[in-house]
Amino acid sequence: MLYFFGAFIILLFLIFIDYYFGRIHHLKHVKKHSFPVRHSDITIFTSGPLLFEKMLADISEAQHHIHMLFYIFRNDEFGMKVLRLLEEKAKEGVRVRVLIDIVGSHRFPRRLMKEMSLKGVEIEYCHTPSFPFFFFHLQNRNHRKITVIDGKIGYLGGFNIGNEYIDLHQRLSPWRDCHVRFTGEGVWDLQLQFLTDWTEATWRGPEENERELYYPALAQGRVEHQFFAFEGDCWEDKVVEMISSAKRKIIIGSPYFIPSKRAFAAILDAVKLGVEVVLILPEMSDHPLIQEASYRFLRRLIRLNCCSVYRYREGFYHAKVFVIDDDICSVGTANFDNRSFYFNHELNSMFRDPGMVIEMLEIAEMDLSKSTKLTADMLRHRNFVGVLKELFAILLSPLL
Template sequence: MLYLFGTVIILLLLILIDYVFGRLYHLKHVKKHDFPVRHSHITIFTSGPLLFEKMLADITEAKHHIHMLFYIFRNDEFGMTLLKLLEQKASEGVKVRILIDRIGSHRFPRKLMKKMSLKGVEMEYCHTPSFPFFFFHLQNRNHRKITVIDGKIGYLGGFNVGNEYMDLHERLSPWRDCHVRFTGEGVWDLQKQFMTDWTEATWRGIELTEKELYYPDLPRGNVQHQFFAFEGDCWEDKVSEMISYAKKSVIIGSPYFIPSKKAFGAILDAIKRGVEIILIVPEMSDHLFIQEASYRFLRKLIRFNCCSVYRYRNGFYHAKIFIIDDHICSIGTANFDNRSFYFNHELNSLFKDPDMVNEMLDIAKIDLSKSTKLTANMLQHRNLSGVLKEWVAILLSPLL
């Protein structure tokens, strides 16, 4: 028994050392991405079937290239439908590149990737865990979801590729998320981020002689926005900064609410200033321990009169939105959790356009109408197993 206990302690110490030095090494080599203010035409999608109906129509019309990056890409019914269309476009001479996260898409068969490559669809894994610092690399995921078509149309948001995102999952349907279609200047930056991630993952850069083909002249759109890329380094700072701007209200929508000390402190500071805090989280969970890990934070928030927490009950809530007063909103791939703060590679777009913010406020109102306000009694455990589960969740929360 003593030998087993000693072995476990040594293993935990090795994991801790791996994590600490792995993160220090990572932060030292993070590449900063500074995107300028852009103006694009914007369309917001909150339904998977509607989003992919439009995306597949855009793909069908592609003439030169299709670039896709997804955290999760399943080889299920919908995934194979998309791959069949991409195979068809490749046969027409369209260049198709697909990048998928090694852990997020761990069930995607390597044999199928090779098969697709033989048919002209280049598929590659990114963020494959490696030594040294294997444990840290295991957590350091590419969580971005980017699609670029002919360098003229771009998509960014929370939807991945799989049946559940098309409302074909028995328990999680309908899947409520948020995705944005861009045309105009902003597509340049989505293309740049894809190119960066593709080159880092494959060591195959895009030939300079083809550069203009991937970055065509684009019109100026009517919505001002700016992309922000994060690599487990500064999303926490950006969130805290956004909350510090608030004078009247902050609306946070996230499937996973496990804030860092700094981000949670920013919320508490806003409450002290009299800012109304509205939090939307899912009623159901798609991951073990996620809900229990959020309870200690939710209990503190619902004590304040100016803070309301709502559980979305009409399917699974997976949207990642931040709305500050009525003049700033953020949409993208980053959650309000430790993974997005400290591990994941994320991409969000910040909007200051009044019409865009008002549209997001209207969407939030609809979400709230399909939600139940959380009370202290709802967070009380009814048995010992619930208490133990929360304690386990607290211990695991740095990795959740």
């Protein structure tokens, strides 16, 4: 018994060393992306069936290329429907590239990738764990969800490809998320991020003489926005910056609420200054221990008069939404948790357009009408098993 305990301690120590020095190495080599302020026309989708009806219609009209990057791409009924469409477009001569995270899409079979490659659909894994720092690389996921069609239409948000995202999951339906369709000059930046990730994963970038086909001339749209890419390095800074700028109200929607010390301290400071804070979280969970890891933070917030916590009860809430006063909102792929703060590669768009902010506030109000306000009593454990689960969740929270 002593031998196994000693081996376990050594293993934990090696994992810690791997993570610690792996993160240092990663931060030294992060590629900083600075995107300019853009103006695009946008459409917001909160329903998977409506989103993918439009996205697949856009894909059907593609003439030159289709680029897709997803954290999760399932080979289920819906996933195969998407692949069949991509296969048809490849037969028409359209260049099709699909990038999927090797951990998020670990069930996507390699044989299917080879089969699709023979049919003209290029599908590649990204972020394959490697030595040294294998454990850190295992956590360092590409969590972005980007689609670009002919360099003229772009999509970004929280939906992945799979049955649950079009409400075909028995327990998690309807799936409540947020995705944005872009037309206009902002599509250039979505294209740049996709091709950067594709080249990094495959070492195969587009030919220079094809640049105009991937970056066609685009007109300005009506909505001002700016993309921000995060690689486990700057999302925490951006969150603290936005929270600290609030004067009246902060709305945070996230499927997971496991804030870093700095982000949580920023929320507490805002509340002390009289800023109203509203959290929208899911009532159900799609991962074990995620909710238990949030309880210690939620208890403190519920005790504060200016903070309200709501649980969305009509399906699974997976949206990643940030609204500050009536001035700015953020939509994208980053959650309010340690994985997005310190590990994941994410992409968000910040909007300062009054019309966009109003629309997001209206969506938030609709979500709140389908939510239950959380009380301290609801977070009280009824048995010893609940206490143990929360303690275990706290221990694992740096990786949740």
